[in-house]
Amino acid sequence: MRRTIIRSLAPLAVIALVAAGCSDDDDDATSGSAAGGDTTAAPDASTADSVATGATAAESSTPDSAEEVQTGESILDTVIANDVVRCGVRDDLTGFSVVDDAGEYVGFDADFCRVIAAGVLGDATKVEFVPVVADARFPALQAGEFDVLVRNTTWTASRDGGDGADFLHPTFYDGQQMMVAADAGYDSIDDMDGANVCVVAGTTTEGNVATEFAARGLTVNVLSFPDIPAVQTAFDEGQCDGWSSDGSQLVSIRSTYPAGPDALVIFPDVFSKEPLTPAVIDGDTAWAQAVEWTIFATITAEELGITKDSATADSTGDDPAKVLFLGGANADGVTLDPGLGLPPDFALQIVSQVGNYGEIFEANLTPIGVEDRGLNALWSDGGLQYAPPYR
Amino acid sequence: MLAWAFQVAVVTVVVAVVWYLVGNYQENAAAKNLTTGFGFLDQPSGFPIPDSTFRQTQRVRDALFEGFLNTLRLAVTGILLATVLGTLIGIARLSTNFVLRNVARAYVEIVRNVPLLALVLLSLSIIQTVFPPPQDTWDLGPLTVSNVRGTSIFWYEGDNGKFLVVVVAAFIAIAAVARWRRAVADRTGHPARTALWALPIGAAVTVVAWIVVGLGATAPELDGRRVTGGITLTASYLAALLALVAYTSSHIAEIVRGSIQAVPKGQGEAADALALSGFQRMWNVILPQSMRIGLLPIGNQYLNLLKNSSLAAVITFPELTQVTKLAVATRAPAVPSFVLLLLIYLAMSLVISLIVNLVNRRLRIVER
Numbered sequence: 001m002r003r004t005i006i007r008s009l010a011p012l013a014v015i016a017l018v019a020a021g022c023s024d025d026d027d028d029a030t031s032g033s034a035a036g037g038d039t040t041a042a043p044d045a046s047t048a049d050s051v052a053t054g055a056t057a058a059e060s061s062t063p064d065s066a067e068e069v070q071t072g073e074s075i076l077d078t079v080i081a082n083d084v085v086r087c088g089v090r091d092d093l094t095g096f097s098v099v100d101d102a103g104e105y106v107g108f109d110a111d112f113c114r115v116i117a118a119g120v121l122g123d124a125t126k127v128e129f130v131p132v133v134a135d136a137r138f139p140a141l142q143a144g145e146f147d148v149l150v151r152n153t154t155w156t157a158s159r160d161g162g163d164g165a166d167f168l169h170p171t172f173y174d175g176q177q178m179m180v181a182a183d184a185g186y187d188s189i190d191d192m193d194g195a196n197v198c199v200v201a202g203t204t205t206e207g208n209v210a211t212e213f214a215a216r217g218l219t220v221n222v223l224s225f226p227d228i229p230a231v232q233t234a235f236d237e238g239q240c241d242g243w244s245s246d247g248s249q250l251v252s253i254r255s256t257y258p259a260g261p262d263a264l265v266i267f268p269d270v271f272s273k274e275p276l277t278p279a280v281i282d283g284d285t286a287w288a289q290a291v292e293w294t295i296f297a298t299i300t301a302e303e304l305g306i307t308k309d310s311a312t313a314d315s316t317g318d319d320p321a322k323v324l325f326l327g328g329a330n331a332d333g334v335t336l337d338p339g340l341g342l343p344p345d346f347a348l349q350i351v352s353q354v355g356n357y358g359e360i361f362e363a364n365l366t367p368i369g370v371e372d373r374g375l376n377a378l379w380s381d382g383g384l385q386y387a388p389p390y391r
Numbered sequence: 392m393l394a395w396a397f398q399v400a401v402v403t404v405v406v407a408v409v410w411y412l413v414g415n416y417q418e419n420a421a422a423k424n425l426t427t428g429f430g431f432l433d434q435p436s437g438f439p440i441p442d443s444t445f446r447q448t449q450r451v452r453d454a455l456f457e458g459f460l461n462t463l464r465l466a467v468t469g470i471l472l473a474t475v476l477g478t479l480i481g482i483a484r485l486s487t488n489f490v491l492r493n494v495a496r497a498y499v500e501i502v503r504n505v506p507l508l509a510l511v512l513l514s515l516s517i518i519q520t521v522f523p524p525p526q527d528t529w530d531l532g533p534l535t536v537s538n539v540r541g542t543s544i545f546w547y548e549g550d551n552g553k554f555l556v557v558v559v560a561a562f563i564a565i566a567a568v569a570r571w572r573r574a575v576a577d578r579t580g581h582p583a584r585t586a587l588w589a590l591p592i593g594a595a596v597t598v599v600a601w602i603v604v605g606l607g608a609t610a611p612e613l614d615g616r617r618v619t620g621g622i623t624l625t626a627s628y629l630a631a632l633l634a635l636v637a638y639t640s641s642h643i644a645e646i647v648r649g650s651i652q653a654v655p656k657g658q659g660e661a662a663d664a665l666a667l668s669g670f671q672r673m674w675n676v677i678l679p680q681s682m683r684i685g686l687l688p689i690g691n692q693y694l695n696l697l698k699n700s701s702l703a704a705v706i707t708f709p710e711l712t713q714v715t716k717l718a719v720a721t722r723a724p725a726v727p728s729f730v731l732l733l734l735i736y737l738a739m740s741l742v743i744s745l746i747v748n749l750v751n752r753r754l755r756i757v758e759r
Contacts, residue, residue, distance in 0.1 A: 135720035142423055142725065158437070158722035164425040194617050196540060201707050202720030207447040210439040214446070222439045224707050224717070238524025238539045239626060241616065282424035 074286035075147050076120070076341050084126050087113035088146035091131040092228045095252040095368035096152050105129045108364040109150045112171055112278060112295065114354045116148060119294030119346040124353035133227060135202025138163040141281055148280050148291055152246065154204045155277040165279040168292040173375035173384050174246040175270035176208045179254065182265045184241060189269055193218040198231045198240035200224065204274065209244045212271040228253065246274045248370055255368040290341045296387035297347040300325060301356035303378055303387065308359055311352040315345070325390050326351070336391070347390075357385060416726060426724045429731070437721040440709045442541075442625050451718050458714030459735060465628065465710055466697045466739070469635040473696060474689070476636060477643025482673065484648045495644070502641035507699055510638055515630035515706045522626070525616040536611040536618050539626060543611030546622035553604040557597060564596035565589045631703035631710075639696045643689055650685030651677055683754050690747030694740050701736070711735060 079085055089097040089109050097109040105113075110129065118124040130146040141149050142164045152174070153159075155167040178197070180186045186195075189212070197213075199205040201224035213220035223240060225231045232253070235243050243250070247270060254264045278295065280288050301307075304322050306314050315326035327345030329335050337344045354360065361376065377383025420427045436454040439447045445457045483495035502510070519539055523529060528538040536543045547554050568589040576583035601608075611621030624632075654677050662672040704713035715732045719725050 135716050137720075139719065139725045142425065162426045162431070162722045162724060164420075164423040201713075202717055204437075206438040206717070207721070210447045220439075221441050223441045224438075226705065226707060230707075233519060237519040238526070239519070283422060 074341075075280070075284050076287045076290050079120055079147055079287075083121060084128050085113065085117040085120060085148065086128045086130055086146040087116065088130050088132045088137060088140060088149040088151055089113060090133075090151050091129075093152070093249060093252055094256050095248070095365050095370070097129075097150075106364070108172065108360060109152060111354055111360045111364060112150050112298075113148070115298055115350050115360075116150075116278075116291055116294045118349040118353045119297060119342055120290055122343060122346075122349045124349070133202075134200055135226075138165060141165055141279065144281070147287070148278055150278045152249070152276040153279060154246075154274045155279075156204060159279075164282045166282045166284070166288050167277045167279045168288060169295045169387075170275035170277040170384075171295060172248065172276040174248050174274040174276050176205055176212075176244060176272040176274060177247040177250055177266055177268075177270055178209075179243045179245075179250045179264050179266045180241065181235075182263055186241070188267055189213070189271075190216060190218070192220070192242055194220070195241035196221045196223055196239060197242040197244050198223045198225060198234050199244050200228060200231060201226055203245075204272070205244055205246070208272040246276070248276075248365065251370050252368045261369070286341050293338075293340050293342065294346065294350060296390070297325075297350050298355070298357040298360060299378070299385050299387035300390050301347065301351045302358045302385075303380065306351050306356060308351060308353075308355040311348055315348045338390070420724075420726070427727060428724075429727055431718075431723040431727070434722060436718060438717050440714065442623060443709070451723055454714050454718060455711065455731070455735075458709060458711040461628075461708065461714075462697075462700055462710040462712075462739075465631055465635065465700045465703060465708070469632055469639065469696050469700065470693050472632070472636045473639035473643055473692070477640035477689075477692075478647050478678075480640060480644035481647025481651065484644060485651060499641045499644050502637050503645070507634065507638045508702055508705065510634040511631060511702050511706060514633040514637070515627065518626050518630045518633070528613055528618070530613055534610070536613055536621070538618075541618075541623040541625040542629060543618045543621040543623045545608065545610050547601075548607035548609040550606070553606045556604050557600045557606060560600040561593050561597040565593040568592050625708075627703070627706050627708035630706055631700065631708045634702075635696055635699060638699070639692050642692050642695070646685045646688045646692070647681070650681035650688075653684050654680045683756070686747065686751050686754060690743070690751075693743050693747065697739055697743060698736060 087110075089105060091097060091099050091105070093107070095107055097105055097107040100106045105127075113127045113129065114124040117127045128146075130140075132140050132146070132149075132151060134151075137149055137151055137153065138159065140146065149165070150171070152172065154174075155170065159165050160167055178189055178192075180192075186192055192213075197209050197220055199209060199222060206222050206224055209220060209222050223234065225234055228249075231240070231243060234240055243253075245253070247266070250266050254261045254266060257264055278291060280291055301311070304319075304325060306322055306326070311326060314322040315328040317323060320330060324330060324336055326348040327335060327343070328348075335344050340346075343349070355363065357378075358373075361370075361373065373381070373383055375384045377385065379386035417427055432452040432455075433450050435448050436445075436451045437447050438454070439445060440454060440457050443457050443461075445454060480495045480498060483491050484499065486492045486495070522537060522539040522542075525538045525540060528536060530536055534545050547557075569585050572583040572585045572588055575581065609620040611618050611623070658676055658680060659672060662676040667676065700710060701712040703710050704716060707713055709717075711732060715723075715728050719728050
């Protein structure tokens with residue numbers, strides 16, 4: 001009996017110690033402020049002591065305050081300390097992010113992970129790719145399983161507000177479209193009343209399809225699947241009349257379709273806005289700024305006409321705008337450091353190792369059949385890609 | 392006195408730990424700008440649910456209810472089918488027929504020893520492969536129309552309440568017939584032959600009640616690539632049901648076998664001595680006594696089936712877990728959503744436990 005009591009005491013004692021530890025923190029804080037009160041009551045008593053007490057109180061309360069934690073431990077610091085950027089991507093979408101035969105992640109999104117690594121760490125290879133499925137991406141981002149989410153994710157108000165994500169600059173302006181089998185007998189979405197439309201679960205596409213069909217006065221049954229291969233199986237087996245997703249994804253899927261691209265037709269109607277945007281966790285401004293400016297750097301580079309091959313020469317060339325942007329010393333021998341937490345030559349590293357926006361686009365998306373830049377052209381060419389000035 | 396002090400200490404510690412964890416969560420959620428609380432339940436869901444009337448403009452609360460109904464459909468049907476199949480296989484395990492006995496044994500040993508998740512994935516692949524594409528739909532008359540999208544069967548049409556009335560009427564009729572036959576058997580000593588009487592009478596009462604309450608009926612019809620009418624059991628529902636029934640029935644079969652073997656041998660010998668047929672021996676003598684032994688473990692399997700039904704989420708059958716995942720992916724905060732999910736499963740489990748315990752109380756040998 002006695003032994004039983006002692007045995008049951010042991011874990012209790014441990015928990016009690018932990019609890020005591022927690023409450024001690026509170027005690028410190030209160031005693032600290034009480035001491036502060038004392039010193040104001042008796043200003044003549046040793047001033048040095050009161051300052052010391054105040055400092056202790058501030059220190060002991062620091063770990064409890066959320067703001068302190070954030071400014072103190074930005075992901076930027078962690079990334080630099082670990083010397084690697086953990087990037088949440090997908091692994092099933094040719095052109096955006098897919099694992100190639102050599103086991104490397106390749107694609108538009110994968111390259112933007114490299115852009116971030118090149119900008120922050122000076123080395124585009126220092127990326128740890130973390131594959132994540134659509135419906136798990138926000139919990140994973142919140143849990144800190146990766147530092148940045150570059151997984152053709154649509155920026156929406158609810159995700160910005162409720163999911164704890166901080167969206168940066170859209171890397172790709174996309175829109176949802178509908179793809180059907182060429183022999184299905186459909187000429188447009190209006191023919192598809194009552195159709196089964198298949199999508200990937202946990203994306204904005206489910207709601208968009210339903211909204212679009214409702215707006216056209218049609219009924220639809222939206223079937224969702226965990227990932228693209230599962231949709232493809234269902235589509236091949238005849239479970240789906242239509243396959244809806246972002247236009248760029250459909251182009252990619254069609255380009256690698258086993259029965260050949262001509263077996264599928266993509267309707268031209270674009271029925272949603274899908275700004276595909278990298279996201280970081282909310283409330284870490286230092287990290288968000290750093291990542292956002294690495295993305296801007298690719299756009300600015302294209303705008304200035306700096307390419308992967310010309311970047312190194314341009315950084316010491318005679319165009320002052322290019323030199324400034326690439327972190328070279330100007331005519332007076334001064335280098336601009338805008339205080340983004342990035343090395344002054346981050347743009348040079350990005351462009352020379354990965355390329356400018358246009359090069360990244362052409363290397364990854366032109367091969368899968370995204371024929372023109374569309375909304376993703378530079379603003380000066382009538383598109384939406386516009387970076388704030390670097391100065 | 393010391394014992395009381397311990398109780399108080401334990402309660403205090405538990406409350407403190409929970410308090411600390413909840414506070415910790417709220418603080419971190421606030422730091423990450425995550426919404427907390429259950430306000431999301433009244434927000435529009437933003438996603439439709441397949442094969443239901445649920446629209447993306449309806450509230451998250453209603454989406455969860457639709458998921459709850461789908462879980463219920465899966466669990467109730469699964470429990471019924473797994474019980475029947477499991478009992479048959481359990482009896483077959485003890486058959487004197489060599490082939491039957493070993494087929495049953497192989498089934499149990501194989502199905503029981505593989506992960507359920509693998510079974511779920513396998514059964515979806517099987518269904519996607521076996522059933523024809525919509526252009527080659529199997530049209531098996533008014534009762535069943537079947538293709539890879541699902542299998543549609545003849546079903547009632549109209550008020551659910553009326554359907555419930557019909558079911559209750561049929562149940563009462565069958566129960567009354569069973570009672571009457573038992574009384575006749577007790578009085579005269581003739582065999583009761585309950586099933587022989589109850590089935591036709593039950594069917595007749597069903598038809599009459601159906602007509603009296605004015606319930607409609609719809610048969611599935613093929614209309615191009617679509618099927619209209621009837622009720623459609625979708626591919627993902629069938630796949631989940633198949634896997635759950637296969638898996639749970641293999642466990643129930645072992646419980647049934649064990650509890651049959653636990654019935655004293657003398658009972659079977661007594662039945663033989665009374666010259667009962669093999670069926671009578673099993674149905675009237677052995678099974679009723681083995682039920683007393685097997686009920687609680689089988690009840691556990693019912694709980695398992697309910698909880699395992701959440702695995703249907705991997706094949707995106709829109710049951711409770713899948714709907715919650717969709718809500719979280721759309722805009723609902725993760726922690727409150729999943730806590731709510733757990734609470735709903737907990738409530739459902741407790742209801743099953745309650746029913747099993749009530750039945751157990753009734754079946755228990757009354758000791759004086």
